[in-house]
Amino acid sequence: MSSNDIIVSLDIGTSKVRVIIGEVNNGAINIIGVGSADSEGIRKGAIVDIDQTVHSIRSAVEHAERMVDIQISDVYVGIQGNHISLQTNHGVVAVSNEDREITEEDIERVLQAAKVVALPPEREIINLVPKQFLVDGLEGISDPRGMIGVRLEVEATIVTGAKTALHNLIRCVEKAGLHISGVILMSLASGVMSLTKDEKAIGTVLVDIGAGSTTLAIFEQGGIAATSTLPIGGEYVTNDISYGLRTQTEQAEKIKLKYGCALASDAAEDLRFKVMRMGSNVEKEFSQVDLASIIEPRMQEIFYMVRQEVKRLGFGDKINGYVLTGGSVSLADTLTLAQQELESSVRIAVPDYIGVRDPAFSSGVGIIQYVSKYMAIRSSGAAKKQASRKPGAVAAPKPGMIERIKNMFSEFI
Structure with missing residues (x-):
């Protein structure tokens, strides 16, 4: 570069x-x-x-x-x-140089070989992620350039998606x-931004809670092992607030961001706000406790679904922690609620840039x-x-x- x-x-x-x-x-x-x-x-x-x-x-x-x-x-x-799915594949080529030194060209050829896989006509390769290279049977190599060998192999994860x-x-x-x-x-x-090298190795779930969906990515042995998307996210919390307080969705979103709290037990009864009721010009007063009692059940449901999905993917007893990211995890007390519901070590990943x-x-x-x-x-x-x-x-x-x-x-x- x-x-x-x-x-x-x-x-x-x-x-x-x-x-x-x-x-x-x-x-x-x-x-x-x-x-x-x-x-x-x-x-x-x-x-x-x-x-x-x-x-x-x-x-x-x-x-x-x-x-x-x-x-x-x-x-x-x-x-x-x-629509995203993962599958593993293996590529192998003979080193082309007479002096048997592995070059960029050899690496490119073995990566192309790993992409030779039968796919349904409606799917296409999005990413290819090398897990490890092997030189003459020697495993665990991350960068084989300059090494001497006659046979170069790669084990890779292929990411495919719907065309x-x-x-x-x-x-x-x-x-x-x-x-x-x-x-x-x-x-x-x-994963590159949010997870440490150790977290990727020991079994960690990266949970990205967006507005319309929640995406899970399970990392183990240094790479991504599984991914899944749940059709639930922060906008469902907003819709619950809109329905519960009988107000417009736009106003519900503003209230959530300003007064929202994921735990009713930590909400303040004396923190109060007024809401314009839908279909009238009348404002009604609510407390943060009222708001939290609407938010908490939906956030509990999201984390319950996350935990069930991890089990469904076959990683229930292999996970050593969760890392949360995405706009919806900024809600106050989300971390505490996640620790209670997931019954595991949980942290929130935040980019360290101004x-x-x-x-x-x-x-x-x-x-x-x-x-x-x-x-x-x-x-x-x-x-x-x-x-x-x-x-x-x-x-x-x-x-x-x-x-x-x-x-x-x-x-x-």
């Missing part, structure tokens, strides 16, 4: 579209710009209206551009949803006038860290700088998105 690369991440969520601009300077990442816009056209994490989604993407991009005076042309896009969901995502971003440098599984990106110290930005920041760590950006070749500091910069013509997705992982190592 050159000394100053710009990486732009695009996180299209149910409630917000977020654009984060990161500058990589000699390996260190600085967040230099953030843009967000209300999400329109997204339901439960899935695109249901392309035109509205395009408008939201453009608004978020313009917001970020105004902050740092950068014309954004290229982005890395996050993807998630219940429909992937192509709709690509279409929205390209209609917004952006070039896609790569599509990355959100759980992989969040301007994005909020769990809602974990995925966006994670994409930038993932790209800088695993997908080397070179000054020439298929991957270009993600943005220009000169306003009005125009992206050079690039090959088609589907072709690049098929070939992008040659730059994994």
